[in-house]
Structure formats: C-alpha cells, structure tokens
Amino acid sequence: MDDVEEWQFVDSEAALAAVLGTSTAAAAGKVRTSLAAEDRAWLAASPFCVMATADSDGRCDASPKGDPAGQLVHVIDDVTIAIAERPGNRRADGYRNLLANPFVGLNFLIPGRGDTLRVNGRARLVSEAPFFDAMTVRGHRPVLAAMVEIETVFFHCAKAFLRSGLWDPETWVPQQVPRRAVLAHRLEGAGRSLEEIDAHYAPENYERGLYG
Secondary structure, eight states: OOOGGGOOOOOSHHHHHHHHOOOOHHHHTOOBSSOOHHHHHHHHHOOEEEEEEEOTTOOEEEEEEEOSTTTSEEEEETTEEEEEEOSOOSOOHHHHHHHHOOEEEEEEEOTTOSOEEEEEEEEEEESOOGGGGGGOBTTBOOSEEEEEEEEEEEEEOSHHHHHHTTTOGGGOOGGGSOOHHHHHHHHTOTTOOHHHHHHHHOHHHHGGGTTO
C-alpha cells in the first residue's frame, strides 16, 4: 500500500464541497416525497433494481432484484411500493438488515436508459398480502415482499452510464473474467467438481428454479 500519510482525506462537508462544489438549485430541488405519474410509469417499465440496506451498526449491503417489467414493483399508493422477493440462496442479507434498520435505498433501471429512478424510505417485510396476486410470475406469487414507505423519490442523470458505456455492446467483454461456474469452483468450492457446478448453472437447469 502507498504511504497513507501522503493521501488527502475528505472528512467534513466543507472539505467535500471544496472538492465537488455545491449542487444547483435544480438538482437540490428535484427531490419529491410521493410518486408522480411519471414515477409510476417508470416503475411499471423497470425489470431491475438495486436495494441498499444497512444493519444496526451501519454495515451495508446492496442486493440486485429482478423480475419482468410490471411484476418487480407493485405500487400500493402514492407513498408506498412493494418489491417482490423470489426463491434464492436464502442468505437474506438485506432483509436481515431491514429487520434491524428499516432504512432502504432503491435504484430502478430500465435497459438502454441512462437515467435511473431513486427511491429512499423505510421498509417492512410482508409474507402475505392480497397484492401478491398482482406480482405473480409463471404461476408463482412472491415468497416475500419489502413494503417501502417512500420518503424521497427523484430521477438521477445518465452520466455514470455514459462514462461506463454500460448499454453499448461494443464495450461488452464478458469473457474477460471466468464464467460463474469457474468462480464458484475456485472461491466457493463446497467439494463439488467443476462439472457439477457447470451442470448447476446450465441455462436449462438454472431457469427451472427462478420462480418455483
């Protein structure tokens, strides 16, 4: 590691403002406290979001959530939404965090769009509710839902996506890192052979466990 004594740390809001400057009135004022029709349309079109949580000590987790557009999010009212949970590896890191600390941050994406919709609020876990029927996919209702009471909602600009070239196929090089089965074999092992792990992640096998 480089000599840390030579680093310049930012440890106050004043120091941060000296580096980044201050936001414009438009940027500072775009935060809203309830959903507009445009927000509802975005949520209905979004098949993917990232859910950020923290435990009671502030240790963070960011978990991806995905479903067909229209089934990922259920809008309960102008200040309440629900995010579906489907069968997974049962680690439940983010949900354990929510039990200890209800604050949650959500970033909703639409493929091909650089802007995103950000929602922040407080969440409660729901194991059964009538709105689960509206979130049914392939005949399966959610196994759980995070019901989020919205505190702030706003659209975020596209600069991060433009810088990264995320949606530009010419920048895509998925083979520059080993495939998932190889990573699992090297880092997670669990006594399984690479062939066994490859079979587990085979598309025709993995697809069967997405919802039931």
